[in-house]
Amino acid sequence: MTDANAATIEVSGLTKYYGDVRGAEDVTFDVERGEIFGFLGPNGAGKSTLIRVLLGLLEPTSGEARLLGSDVTARDELLEAKRNLGYLPSDVAFYDRVTGREILDYFGGIRGDERREELLERFPVPLDRTVKAYSSGNRQKLAIVATFMHDPDLVIMDEPTSGLDPLVQNEFYELLDEQRERGKTSFFSSHILSEVRRVCDRVGIIRDGRLIELDTVEGIIEESGTVVRVRLAEAPDPEALRFPGVSSVERIDGGSDVGVGDLESPGDESRGGDDAGATYQLVLSREFDALIDRLSAYTVDDLEVREAALEDVFMHFYDGSGAAADTAEPPAAGGDA
Numbered sequence: 001m002t003d004a005n006a007a008t009i010e011v012s013g014l015t016k017y018y019g020d021v022r023g024a025e026d027v028t029f030d031v032e033r034g035e036i037f038g039f040l041g042p043n044g045a046g047k048s049t050l051i052r053v054l055l056g057l058l059e060p061t062s063g064e065a066r067l068l069g070s071d072v073t074a075r076d077e078l079l080e081a082k083r084n085l086g087y088l089p090s091d092v093a094f095y096d097r098v099t100g101r102e103i104l105d106y107f108g109g110i111r112g113d114e115r116r117e118e119l120l121e122r123f124p125v126p127l128d129r130t131v132k133a134y135s136s137g138n139r140q141k142l143a144i145v146a147t148f149m150h151d152p153d154l155v156i157m158d159e160p161t162s163g164l165d166p167l168v169q170n171e172f173y174e175l176l177d178e179q180r181e182r183g184k185t186s187f188f189s190s191h192i193l194s195e196v197r198r199v200c201d202r203v204g205i206i207r208d209g210r211l212i213e214l215d216t217v218e219g220i221i222e223e224s225g226t227v228v229r230v231r232l233a234e235a236p237d238p239e240a241l242r243f244p245g246v247s248s249v250e251r252i253d254g255g256s257d258v259g260v261g262d263l264e265s266p267g268d269e270s271r272g273g274d275d276a277g278a279t280y281q282l283v284l285s286r287e288f289d290a291l292i293d294r295l296s297a298y299t300v301d302d303l304e305v306r307e308a309a310l311e312d313v314f315m316h317f318y319d320g321s322g323a324a325a326d327t328a329e330p331p332a333a334g335g336d337a
């Protein structure tokens with residue numbers, strides 16, 4: 001039975017293997033009623049695997065998952081819970097020889113459509129055209145209307161803003177804010193950091209199938225929220241600059257094998273490697289006394305301290321690997337991260 005007081009999503013020790021291939025490993029988290037929860041990770045991290053298990057489309061190898069109080073492996077229970085669920089897949093595929101209106105009529109007939117008109121005003125689409133003739137943005141807007149129009153308690157979305165222009169994205173974020181005010185729950189995967197920062201209450205970060213971070217966006221930034229760039233006259237091993245509170249330290253002037261010099265600050269590339277000194281980037285919590293203490297052992301030629309962008313923090317969680325490229329924000333997304 002659906003339990004009105006239960007967390008809307010409960011995942012406990014969930015593991016899913018495809019034969020020998022790990023999809024998800026020992027993942028545990030809850031999403032509470034009224035939360036906006038962002039689920040992040042590089043390509044192949046296991047996001048879709050978890051979403052598909054939650055929807056009952058994949059059988060877990062071990063562990064448990066409950067959706068709106070229902071065990072996702074109990075078919076009848078889950079079917080009942082799904083009346084209160086909206087699902088927006090990443091690759092929306094409508095039967096495209098029918099019109100947008102016919103599609104909404106179809107889904108409305110199955111699940112209800114009490115919010116249809118209001119949502120169409122906010123996300124207008126050419127209703128009488130066949131979906132085949134829709135732009136990808138219109139297709140996504142139609143999918144949003146179809147996902148929310150029966151006013152579900154929980155919506156699960158896989159990269160919901162892909163293909164939307166910035167104005168429509170904003171409208172979508174406002175819709176999520178309103179959902180939260182109405183006690184509805186939103187769970188979505190994303191690669192767009194500005195969107196995560198703008199809308200999410202909490203974030204789970206998944207890598208190689210494992211949940212490696214679960215916190216509020218503020219908590220994540222606070223924990224690793226300051227970026228320090230320092231140019232020293234000497235060139236110590238980066239590890240010599242590490243102290244408690246430093247989550248990453250890298251030499252960024254080409255003197256080490258870790259290259260994050262492409263992050264920002266045009267002009268930096270002109271600096272490094274041409275003499276005995278070296279430039280480092282540290283990501284740390286606000287441990288300034290310890291920083292000054294550590295740097296006092298060297299000659300500081302230049303020092304820059306700034307608040308970390310979410311990108312810096314994610315670089316850290318994504319381990320500075322090529323996977324971090326997935327966190328890059330597409331130009332159309334706009335935003336502040």
Ligand SMILES: Nc1ncnc2c1ncn2[C@@H]1O[C@H](COP(=O)(O)OP(=O)(O)OP(=O)(O)O)[C@@H](O)[C@H]1O
Binds near residue numbers: 021023041044045046
């Ligand atoms: N049907 C499948 N058969 C075998 N392996 C699979 C299958 N689906 C996913 N995998 C593997 O499971 C791992 C997790 O993949 P998943 O699609 O869940 O990642 P993702 O985080 O959703 O990635 P993306 O951001 O690229 O969509 C990957 O190694 C992937 O290759």
